[in-house]
Amino acid sequence: MQPVIRLEHIFKTYGAGDTEVRALHDVNLIVNAGEYCAIMGPSGSGKSTAMNVIGCLDRPTSGSYYLDGVDVARLSDPELAHIRNRNLGFVFQQFHLLAQLSALENVMLPMVYAGTPYNERKERAAEALTRVGLANRLNNRPNQLSGGQQQRVAIARAIVNRPVLLLADEPTGALDSQTTQEVMNIFSELNASGITVIMVTHEAEVARLSRRIVWFKDGQVVNDHLAPQDLAQMTVTV
Amino acid sequence: MNIFESTKMAVKTLTANKLRSTLTMLGIIIGNASVITMVGVGQGAQRYASEQFESLGPNVLFIIPGSDEARSRSLNIPRTLTLEDAEAITSQVPTVDAVAPQLQAQQPITYSNKRSSSLVVGTVPDFLPVRDFDVEQGRFFTDEDVRRSAQVAALGSDVARKLFEGADPIGQQIRIRNLSFQVIGVMESKGAFLGDNQDDTVFIPLTTMSNRITGDRSPYGREVTFISATARDEASITAAQFQIANLLRLRHKVTIEDDFTIRTQKDALEIVGNVTGALTLMLAAIAGISLFVGGIGIMNIMLVSVRERTHEIGLRKAIGASQQDILVQFMIEAIILSAIGGVIGTGIGTAGVMIVGATTPLKAGISTAAIVLAVSVSGTIGLFFGVFPARQAAKLDPIVALRSA
Numbered sequence: 001m002q003p004v005i006r007l008e009h010i011f012k013t014y015g016a017g018d019t020e021v022r023a024l025h026d027v028n029l030i031v032n033a034g035e036y037c038a039i040m041g042p043s044g045s046g047k048s049t050a051m052n053v054i055g056c057l058d059r060p061t062s063g064s065y066y067l068d069g070v071d072v073a074r075l076s077d078p079e080l081a082h083i084r085n086r087n088l089g090f091v092f093q094q095f096h097l098l099a100q101l102s103a104l105e106n107v108m109l110p111m112v113y114a115g116t117p118y119n120e121r122k123e124r125a126a127e128a129l130t131r132v133g134l135a136n137r138l139n140n141r142p143n144q145l146s147g148g149q150q151q152r153v154a155i156a157r158a159i160v161n162r163p164v165l166l167l168a169d170e171p172t173g174a175l176d177s178q179t180t181q182e183v184m185n186i187f188s189e190l191n192a193s194g195i196t197v198i199m200v201t202h203e204a205e206v207a208r209l210s211r212r213i214v215w216f217k218d219g220q221v222v223n224d225h226l227a228p229q230d231l232a233q234m235t236v237t238v
Numbered sequence: 239m240n241i242f243e244s245t246k247m248a249v250k251t252l253t254a255n256k257l258r259s260t261l262t263m264l265g266i267i268i269g270n271a272s273v274i275t276m277v278g279v280g281q282g283a284q285r286y287a288s289e290q291f292e293s294l295g296p297n298v299l300f301i302i303p304g305s306d307e308a309r310s311r312s313l314n315i316p317r318t319l320t321l322e323d324a325e326a327i328t329s330q331v332p333t334v335d336a337v338a339p340q341l342q343a344q345q346p347i348t349y350s351n352k353r354s355s356s357l358v359v360g361t362v363p364d365f366l367p368v369r370d371f372d373v374e375q376g377r378f379f380t381d382e383d384v385r386r387s388a389q390v391a392a393l394g395s396d397v398a399r400k401l402f403e404g405a406d407p408i409g410q411q412i413r414i415r416n417l418s419f420q421v422i423g424v425m426e427s428k429g430a431f432l433g434d435n436q437d438d439t440v441f442i443p444l445t446t447m448s449n450r451i452t453g454d455r456s457p458y459g460r461e462v463t464f465i466s467a468t469a470r471d472e473a474s475i476t477a478a479q480f481q482i483a484n485l486l487r488l489r490h491k492v493t494i495e496d497d498f499t500i501r502t503q504k505d506a507l508e509i510v511g512n513v514t515g516a517l518t519l520m521l522a523a524i525a526g527i528s529l530f531v532g533g534i535g536i537m538n539i540m541l542v543s544v545r546e547r548t549h550e551i552g553l554r555k556a557i558g559a560s561q562q563d564i565l566v567q568f569m570i571e572a573i574i575l576s577a578i579g580g581v582i583g584t585g586i587g588t589a590g591v592m593i594v595g596a597t598t599p600l601k602a603g604i605s606t607a608a609i610v611l612a613v614s615v616s617g618t619i620g621l622f623f624g625v626f627p628a629r630q631a632a633k634l635d636p637i638v639a640l641r642s643a
Contacts, residue, residue: 046408057556057636067249085558092640100254112243113558157557 002069004196005031005054006164010063012219023049024060025219031198033164036191038207039200040216040231041216048169050216051200054195055088055167056080065074068164085113089158089195093170095150097142097157103129104138107157114161128156148179155186159195168199172206185210204231241566248570262539263579265532270583271590272525273612274604276411278591280518282602287510289601290431291503295370296472297335299479300501301465301486307495318497320459321444322484324362327467332480333474338365339462341444343452349401349412356397357439358414360447368466376408376423379443381439387445392423396437414440415451430599475502498630522608529612532579533619540572540627544634551630551631552639565632572624580616 012024024046028089031037041047052058065072068087072080084090097106098113108124116124129138132152142150151171157165168187172180184206191197201207213226252259301323304316340428341360346353362384378392391412398407407421419442428436447453448460455461469478479500486498492580501509545550551564559567588604595602 052637055556057640078562081558081560081563090556092400092556094549094640096549096556096640098550098553100250109554110557113246113554113563115240161558181566211606 003030003032003066004035004068005029005198006064006066007050007053008063008064008066010050010053010060012046012053012058012061022219024053027063027219027221029214029221031196033196034191034194035212036188036197036210037199037212037214038210039198039214039216040202040207045200045216046219047200047216048162049219051167051169051198054165055090056084056199064170081113085110086161087164089161089163089166091151091154091158091166091168091171093173094141095147095154095174097150097153099142102139102141103134103145103153105155106142106153107160110157110161124160125156128160129153130157132156146179147175148182151175151179151183153184155183155190159190164196166195166197168197170200170202172201172203180206205230241570244563244566244570245574246565248574252571256485258539258543259575262536263582265535266529266576266579266619267532267583267586269525269529269532270580270612270616271587272528274521274584274587274608275590276521276525277605278587278602279594279600280514280521280602281452281605282591282595282598283517284474284511284514285601285603287514288507291506291510293370294503294506295468296503297469297475298368298503299467299469299475299482299620300332300506301482302465302499302501303464303497304499305496306499308497309499313457316497317454317461318490319465321448321462321488322459323489324462324465326485326489327465327482330485331478333470333478333481335468335470336364336368337467338362338368339444339465340365341447341453341460341462343413343447345440345451347401347412347414348442349410350409352401352403354397354400354438356394358447358451359439359441360444360451360453361441362400362444365441365466366460368468371428372426373423374426376421378423378441382455384443386444388443389417389419389446389450390422390442391419392425392441393421394425394437394439394441395427396435397440398424403408412440414442417450421597448456472643475504525627526615529615529619532616533576533623536572536575537619537623537627540568540624541630542570543571544627544631547631548634548639551634552636555634555636555638561632564634568628568631569621569624572628573620576624577613577617580613583616584613587612 007027010024010027014021014023027050033130039047039050049058053060056067060073067083072083073084078085099116104122104125107128108121111121111124126138129135132155134149134152134156135169137145137149142153143151172183175183187197187199188209199210207213208228208231213231214221215226301319305319308316321339324337328337329333338361342357344355345358347356363378363381366378372394373392379388379390383390389412393407401407401412407424410421411418412421425441430436453461467482469475479502483496483500487496490497554564591602591604594600
């Protein structure tokens with residue numbers, strides 16, 4: 001079976017000369033369909049840069065990146081936008097909901113860029129919100145929702161275009177432990193239903209809920225199949 | 239994403255920020271309103287001045303002292319025309335119907351304890367047909383009065399009102415510069431001519447004016463301020479102009495430069511057209527600057543808006559907006575602001591033009607050209623000043639946009 005993600009010899013450097021920063025240094029990574037993968041590592045280890053490359057928000061300096069079999073390194077801006085829209089779903093630490101839109105409208109937004117007709121958009125957005133347990137909050141503005149609810153709206157927005165890959169960047173970083181649990185349950189359910197999940201986190205409890213941990217250090221993958229139960233040992237060695 | 243969706247999104251953003259949107263539009267509103275009002279007023283002035291000259295009748299010729307050059311060289315108006323010139327025109331130029339020389343000066347006028355400083359015009363009976371004046375009450379003076387230098391006066395309606403306050407002035411004695419004059423008539427109101435109140439005027443026989451009140455006797459004869467004449471018909475205006483010029487050159491022994499100028503109504507209209515056209519252009523330019531400033535206001539606010547909405551832009555890019563989608567969205571916001579501002583400004587400008595038209599003698603008119611110009615210019619301004627901020631937004635790096643605190 002085709003892997004969802006195949007990173008081959010990915011390098012990413014910022015700046016030049018003395019100020020050159022090597023964010024990624026020969027990263028190789030394969031993530032297969034249906035995996036639930038946590039990316040961990042100390043700050044500055046390159047995990048966020050890797051996430052941006054995987055999310056097609058950033059281009060690698062060199063190396064090949066196949067997303068669902070497509071080499072995305074050579075795609076133009078509109079093509080990348082199309083891929084982000086159709087194949088990827090993003091969840092951010094700060095939710096990034098648009099304040100002037102209702103929960104329903106926020107979830108409809110990716111379908112606006114996909115050109116989905118209005119009625120279908122509304123139907124599917126309501127469906128996605130129901131799936132994250134917010135069927136009764138469709139018309140609330142973000143400021144009328146709790147942090148956990150806002151993050152669930154953001155998850156609904158990420159899955160509404162039925163992406164192959166859900167990317168979450170510290171999705172629980174702004175949440176308390178109880179809502180963290182709720183949000184993590186949703187990720188587990190989504191993964192169980194077949195969506196590949198990749199999540200950057202620095203919380204061990206969150207990472208433990210995944211099935212595979214990829215450990216970054218100094219721009220490289222130092223362990224790409226760490227079992228969650230071995231996490232304690234890894235944390236000690238860092 | 240199609241334009242309809244982009245527009246809907248832009249409207250949503252703009253209505254979410256009503257105060258800011260309104261303030262941004264204000265610049266365009268003021269710019270547009272001022273362009274339309276200023277052009278309306280300028281054209282109103284043009285129309286007003288034209289109508290004033292047209293009301294003189296198409297056959298009128300004005301003979302004024304000095305050549306254009308002489309008058310532009312010196313502030314002293316040369317005094318080269320005489321009553322005798324006027325008489326010669328009457329008797330020797332066949333294409334001329336009537337001639338009205340005028341000798342005029344501002345003079346103190348009193349009746350019992352009331353005083354007025356008004357323009358005293360010494361002229362002849364033909365003044366009435368030439369300048370289209372009429373007597374409302376009593377009579378105008380006659381050729382006989384002129385010949386005898388009679389001390390009789392016909393009052394402009396404002397002078398009559400000021401001095402007599404409703405009482406019958408006919409037969410009363412007024413004093414002009416300490417000379418006693420009998421009031422024989424009151425003139426019909428003529429209103430203002432190019433801002434000069436023609437009703438604040440007293441008419442007396444030209445000879446009386448020249449002998450007793452003001453005026454010199456040059457070697458040529460009795461000085462007059464200027465001469466108006468009417469040609470027999472419209473077709474003979476050019477002939478009359480030519481014949482009068484030849485006659486005066488002969489009489490004044492002109493060898494090089496004419497010491498007089500003859501203007502027809504057409505000349506006057508042309509001059510007025512040039513002057514008021516320049517005025518309109520100047521007003522439009524000033525108003526245009528405010529429209530431009532309004533456009534800069536739009537750009538300014540849009541730039542602030544881009545800075546403030548980096549998260550939104552980053553997110554939109556992450557969920558599938560291309561650079562073009564972002565560009566279009568911000569452009570549409572700018573265009574909507576300037577277009578709505580343009581329409582509101584046009585409404586206010588139109589109202590302004592109507593108010594000016596209703597409260598002043600200026601025949602201020604709503605010019606379709608001005609409206610089309612203002613609205614299309616403001617639309618273009620929205621486009622022009624929207625491009626830069628919109629490009630900034632489109633080029634924003636999504637990672638930076640999402641990360642910035």
